[in-house]
Amino acid sequence: MTTYRIAVLGGDGIGPETTAEALKVAAAAAELGGFGLDFEELDASAGRWQRTGVAMPDEQYAACAAADAIYLGAIGLPEARHPDGREVNGDVIFRLRFGLDLYAGIRPVHSIPALPQPLTRGDGIDYVVVRENVEGLYASRAGGTNVRGEVATDTIVITRRGTEKVVRQAFELARSRHAANPARPAKVTCVDKANVLSSYAFFREVFDSVADEYPDVQRDHAYVDAMTAYQVQRPQSLDVLVAENMFGDIISDLAAASVGGLGLSGSGDVGDEHGLFQSSHGSAPDIAGQGIANPVAAVLSAGLMLDWLGRRRDDPAAVRAGALVERAVDTALQDPSGRTPDLGGAASTAQAGDAIVRALKELEF
Missing domain, CATH: 3.40.718.10 (Isopropylmalate Dehydrogenase)
Incomplete structure (x- = not known):
């Protein structure tokens, strides 16, 4: 059985919560497709920078470079900034983008009939936005100029x-x-x-x-x-x-x-050799730990990851699994019981993830 190694960076704020649901759905899709996912948990984040002074140590960067794909949860904290005002999350995101030459940011969007x-x-x-990255x-x-705070x-x-x-x-x-x-x-x-x-x-x-x-x-x-x-x-x-x-x-x-918002949009940063997948939204630390974060964007990003892995490795099962994740999201959101509060429902983050898994298993692979 083919098994893909995924470097997982849970991120900050709601990042670990939504990442858990994305990986749960991805694992269920992989099981249906007859292939495996081996998740390697890493802790590069703004929170790590606050604790240690380093957001991403070299060994974690190396682990990302060696993985078949990288999954990144929402990352960053408003108070975690360098003295020049730059957010610390760039130490992770930009290091991976520029270091691994993830030159194409892929942002697909599609309307979900059940949602306003x-x-x-x-x-x-x-349609899809392809952003030069x-x-x-x-x-x-980090190379601009600032002269005496005047220019x-x-x-x-x-x-x-x-x-x-x-x-x-x-x-x-x-x-x-x-x-x-x-x-x-x-x-x-x-x-x-x-x-x-x-x-x-x-x-x-x-x-x-x-x-x-x-x-x-x-x-x-x-x-x-x-x-x-x-x-x-x-x-x-x-x-x-x-x-x-x-x-x-x-x-x-x-x-x-x-x-409908950033909570419904996944994304991937890809290059010729590497791919990183993450939600389009921020880490929302104000609701972290409450179990109400919307995992849809995180799940859709995981679906993009499966599709990319399948196309890169000529694995039709992984491509099919990625497509089914998107369909399962659309199906689950038809029922208000699977929606988090931001989408007009009352489901918790985990319940929303469970609803997507149930919808996934009801689809024909």
Whole structure:
């Protein structure tokens, strides 16, 4: 039996609670698929930094690099900050992203008919934001300048090779989505500010050169300000969006909000060799330990992890298990008894996870 080694970082606040449910669902899906998951628990976190002064020791980074995949719970605490104001959670997230070259942030969103969508109208929302993860404006995160507290600067970094890599990820994803649903045309939209800044004009130029390699996939372009309107007014027209780091960060959060919030949005940070999967939301320390945190985003992230493992290892059972996790979430949320308070129900975090496991086991593998 194939067994995948998963490095697990539970995180802070509600992170350990929602991670427990995500792993419970992932293990149930793996059992149905006839493969195994071996979880290695690590404690890299903002809480660890508060206790020891180091958020992620080298041996834990090495364990993540050696694993088949990394699962990261919501991480960070508002009071855990470096003297310059940067949040300590970056010591974990950015170290893994940049160190393992997790250059593509994958943020899928889809509407769940049983739940309200406060920003949009109509069902059928189903698109993916692909965020360039290791360049852009965030590449300056520790290298900007601050002179006497009077002048601060950061520099945007966009390379041809980095842009080509993330754009190819977007086009390959559009192809695979079309193969799974031929009725939906494959399309990739470049989201930028090419009308104002030369860095974004360069990003678009590279996008177009890569698009020439994919004549079967439609190409489109949108300025980021217009895209935020499209995400609210006509999200059903979107398929795959690709953007620079900061813009990708912003539009991926809006994407999640358009289907009900960050608590319903999973994510994956992937590269050529490694993959890290985590909820899109924060650690919500104000409700930690109360058993009311919504585990859906954490569970969906685990489903993405299974799908990525399956595609990387040519394992159809893992791909199928990932798809079933998403279906099980949709099924479980049809019944209000499986919803946590933020979704209008009264279920605890563990009860919501149990409802997803029950729904999973009722699906045909």
